[in-house]
Amino acid sequence: MSSLIPTTDRWLSEARLSGDGTLRTEEMVLNIGPQHPATHGVLRVVVTLDGEKIVEAKPVIGYMHRGHEKLFEQRDFRQITNLCSRMDWLSGINNEIPASLAVERLMEIEVPRRATFLRVIMAEINRILNHLMFTGSFGLELGATTPVMYAFRERELLQSAMEMATGGRLHFGFIRPGGLKEDVPRGFVDLALRGIRQLQRAIPDYEDLLIGNEIFKARTVGVGLLDPDLAVEYGVSGPILRASGVPYDVRKAEPYLNYNEFDFNIPVGLHGDSFDRYWVLIQEMKESAKIVEQALMGLPSGSHIGQVPKRLTVPKGAIWAKAENPLGELGYYIVSDGDSRPYRMKARTPSFSNISVVPHMLRGAYVPDMVAVLGSMFFVVGDIDR
Amino acid sequence: MSVAENRVDELVTREEIKTLSPGEAKRTTYGIGLIKGLGITLRHMLKPAITIQYPDVVDELPARSRGVIALKQENCTVCMLCARECPDWCIYIEGHKEARESVAGKRAKKFNVLDRFAIDYALCMYCGICVEVCPYDALFWGQEDNYSEHDVVGLTHEMDKLSQWMYNVPPPVELELGAMGPEVKPLPTAAPAKEGS
Amino acid sequence: MPDGYFGSYLTLAIYSLAMIGLVGGTLGLNRLVSPKVPGKEKMTTYESGVDPIGSGQSQTTIRYYMFALLFVIFDVEAVFLFPWAVVFEEIGVFAFVEMMIFVAILALGLLYAWRKKVLDWI
C-alpha cells in the first residue's frame, strides 16, 4: 500500500505540462510484432499512437530472411523447385510452377498435356488451401474463433489429396522442369473431387458466419480502404488488388499452363475495403473449385513429364516468368550462363509488394482496425522476406 | 492513363474476363445474419466431432508420404549419386574398395563396400531427390514419423538406424487411370515397372 | 447472529473477508509451492518480443470523456428512477406522467448530444 501513493505522486510531479500549463498528451510508440498474434509470423509494425489512433505505422521486415536468392545460385533447377515451395509455405505448388515455366521456356521443353492439367489441378487446390487458411485466420483476428476450425475441416480432405499425390503437406516439391515428379496415384481424382464437393457444400456456411454477419460488416466495411491507383503504384497484386477494383489476374492477362481452356470468373471488389478483400477470397475459392472440377473431368491420358535431358543445362539468356500465386503475382527473373544452376535468380514475391503499401492504409486508423487491415492484407512472412 | 479512370465497369471490357462483384453482400440485414450464424454453430454442436484423438487413433498415411528415408544396405554401391544431388549436403557416405572373388579360382573383382551411410535429418529438407536419383533402389521413403531427439546432434542417423526403418516402407502405388509414365526416361527413376499401369 | 439493518451489512463484511481470505490462501499456497527463478528477461515488460520504447504509463488521449460526462448525468437519472420504480404503483398516474416528463427531458438531452455528433468517436 505504501508505494501506491508515492508512485502516483511521482507521476504527478513529473506530469508533463505544455506551455500553457495544461496536461499534454503524448504519442505512444508501440511495437506490434514480431511476437504478436495479429502479425501471424514475425512481421513487426512500429506504430505511433495518439490514444488508439495510429499516427504513423512503419513495417519492419527481415526477421525471416533466409537468403533464398543466394541459395538459388548454389542449386540446380531440380533442387530449386524444392526450395521455391519454402518461400510462401502456404502455396508450395504455386511457387514451383513459375520456376519450372522459366526453365521450360529457356530450354524449349514441351510439357505433356496431362502434366499441364495436373499442374492446374494442384495449383488450384493449393490456392483453395491457401484461401481457406486466410479466410479462417481473418475471422480469428476479428475474434470469431469458429470459421478457422471449419476451414481446417475443409482443408483436410484436399490436403490429403495433395499428400496422396506428392507425399507432402506443405512443401510438395512435385513440379519438375518439363512436367511432374511422378504421376498421381490411383484414387487421386476421386479424393480431390470429394474434397471439392465438400468445400462447395461448406462455403454457404462461411458466407453466413462472416460475410452475412452484421458485426463482421461493422468491423470491415469501409475499413482499410486501398485506392486502386495507390495499389497499382505499389505493385500490389492478387486478391488484394482485385478487391480494389482492378481485374488483374495473370491467369487471364498472360495465360500460362492451359488456363485459357477453363471457364472461370474474376471476382472484383467495389471499394477495396477489408470486407471486399475477404469477399474476393471466398469467391475465388468457388472459382478455383470450378477450375479443379473442369480439369479433373477433362484429365487426358499421357505422360507426366516431357523429354527432359538428364542434366538440365539451361542455355544462356535471361527470362521473366510469372504466375498467379494465391496471394498475387509471383515471378522469377532468371539469368542463366549456360550452367545447370542459375547465375542469378530474383524472386518477385507478392507479399513483399502487398505489405509495402500498409503504412498508407494504417495512417489514421484505430488499433482494432489495424488488426482488420493486417488480417485482410493476406501475407505470409516467408513470402515477404524470402 | 491512370487506373482510377478505369473503374470496374469500364475496365471489364475484355471478352474473357467475367467479373463478379460484392454489391448485394454489403446490404444491411438487421440481425438476420446473426441468427443464421447461431444456427450454424448449433447445428455443428449437435453433430459428432470430425477430429480424431491423435495418439489413440492414428490416421493412415498415404503410401507416398515422406516420413523418413530408409536404406536398403545391400543395394547400395557407394556410387555417391545421392550425396551429390542432395541440395543440403546432408548425406554422408564412406566406403572402400575390396577385392572379392566372384567364382572360386577366377579373376578377383573389385567391389565398393559401404562403411558409413548417415543422413543429418536436421538439415534434410525432405525433397526426396536422393530417393529419386538412386539407380540401384537402395533408398526408400519409410512411414516412420516419430524420431524426434533432445539434441540436434542426435538427428544424424547412421546406417543401422536407416536400415531398421526399412520395415515400414510401403509398396509402390498404382497410378491413376491414363498415366503413361515419362515420355523418354529423363531421370533415373526408381521403379520402371510402373509404366503403363 | 448479526441482524437488523446494519446486521445484514455485517454479513456482507464477513462474506467479503472470507472471500479475500480464500484468494489470499490460494496465493499463499502458490507462494509455498511455486518455483522462484527470477531472470532479467522475465522481469521486462512485454512488448511483442522487443524492448519497449517509452513507458506504458504515459499521458494519452482518452476519447471517451464526452461519453463519461453523459454517463454521469444519466447515471444520476437512474438513481432517481429506482425509488420511483418501487413506489410508483402506489402513487399512480401522476407519478408516471411526472417521471415520463423527467425522462423525456433527459432523452432530449441525449438527442441534442446525438445531433451535435458527440456520440461519434473523435
Added chain:
Amino acid sequence: MIAEILGNGYVQLGMKLGVLMILLPATLALGWVELKIGAHMQARMGPMYPGGFHGWAQTLADGIKFVLKENIIPKNADKSVFSMVPYVTMLGAALIYVVIPAGENLVIENLEVGVFYVLAASSIGVIGVLMAGWASANKYSMMGALRAAAQLIAYELPLVLAAAAVAMMAGSLSLVDIVEGQKQIVLAGFYIPFLPFQIIGFVIFLIAATAEMTRPPFDMPVAEAELITGAFTEYTGIRFAFSLFAAEYITMIGLSAFGATMFLGGYAPLHTALEFIPGIVWLLAKTGTILFLLIWIRWTFPRLREDQLQKFAWKVLIPLSLVNIFITGALKLTPWI
C-alpha cells in the same frame, strides 16, 4: 439438539458462507462446459484425457497448474497495486451472490436494495482491471484498461435501466420479492415470469451483461488479436487465473443467476405440479439456460470495436430501455393486469 445447533445464528451464517466454497469448483465446472460446448460447435472434441471421462478434470488440472506456476511481477510494475488486483476482481465477482435467492429463505442476505446492490457490486471488477492496466506499466495493459473503463460507461446505463423496469414490475428492489412477484400470474398451472412482459428488457440485459463480463462479442478489453490479453498481459500463474478466468466465470454465473431471478422467475418452478423440486434446482436450470446462451454467442460471433459498442449503447440500447420503462409503466397502469 441438532435443531438447536442449526438454529444458532452463527452456524447459519457459516452455512451461508459455504457458498464461497462452491464458487471455485463452479468456475472449474463452467470452464469445462464452455470448453466442451465450444469444441463441439467447432466440430472438435475438446479435452478428452484429464480425469478419464471426456476430460472432466481439464480445468481442475489447469487450476493446479496455475497454482504451481511461478509468479512474475515485471520490474517496472507498481508492485503493491499489481498484487492487489486479484483480490479486487474476485471480490467484485463474488459479491453478487450475497443477494441471489435460491429459495424464499435460502439467501445469504435478503438486502432491501438487492437489485441496486448487484449493479453496484458488479462494477467493482472494473476497478481491478484499471488497477491492473496502470500498475503493469505496459502499453497493451493500459489500452486494455482504458477500454474496460469505456465499456463500463457503455453497458452500465442499459443494465440499470433494464433492471429499473423489472423493479417497477415487482414494486420492490429485493430479489426475493421480485421472484415472489413472478409467482403472481398463474396460467393453466404455469407460473408466468416477467420475461414475456420484459422481452425488450431481457435482450438489453443480455447484451449489457455480456459487455460487463467482457465476453465476445464485447471482449475488446482483452482482445487477444489486438492487445494480447489487455490489462492482464503481464499477469502470470495464479494471479492471472484469478484476475481473468476465475473472475470472468464467477461474474458470468452471478450475472446469469441475477438475470434468471429477474426475468425467468428465479427459484420459482415452471408449473405448480413441479413444486416438489427444490428451488435451487430451478434456479440452476434457469441460470444454465442463460449461460448456454452466452457460450453459444461467444463461439459464433466476431468482436465489435469499442466505439461501435459505445454508439450501439447510446443510440440503440439507452433509447430502447427508456421506451421499455415507458411501456412497463403503461402496462402497470392498465387495470386488467
Added chain:
Amino acid sequence: MERVEPEEFSRRVSAKIGDLATDVEVKYGHVWAKVDPARIVDVVSALKTAPDLACGYLTFLAGVDWQEEGFEVVVTVYSVTNENTVILSVSLGADATMPTLTGVFRSAEWHEREAHEMFGINFDGHPNPEKLYLPEDFEGHPLRKDFRLASRVFKPWPGAKDPSEAAGGGRA
C-alpha cells in the same frame, strides 16, 4: 482493357523511348530494352505517363552482379490496362550508381533498399537508404558473387569421391 499484342506494344515503346533506349525487342512475350543509367528516370516516367503505354505498375527492381563487367539493374514495369511487360536492363558504371526511381514509383523505395544492401548499388537521391532485411551492423553485400555462402565454405562437399574434389566447397 484490351490485351495489346507484344509486337504492337513493342512498336509503341520504340516510338516513345526509341531515342533513349537501345535493343528494343520482344522475347518470350515481353518487351526488353537496354537503357543508360543517366536516362532511366526519363524512360520509366515516359513509360508510366504515356497514355498508350500506361506502365504504371512496377513489378520489380533487381540487381545482377556481372563481376568484371560491373552491375546491372533490371527494372520491370507492367501495364495493367495494356497487359504488357517492359523489362529494362541498366548497366551501371564502375561506381555502381544510378539515380533513384522513387520519384516515379513510390514502391521503388523498398526494392532499391534491397538492391542497395544486397549488391551495394547506390541509388542517388534515395529518401531512406537504410537496410531493409539485414541488421544495421551487417557488413558485406550478400548477393555479390564474391560473397561466399558460409555453409558451403565451412563444410566439405559430402559427395566427393576423393578429398581433392571437396576442396573449395566442391561445386559451389
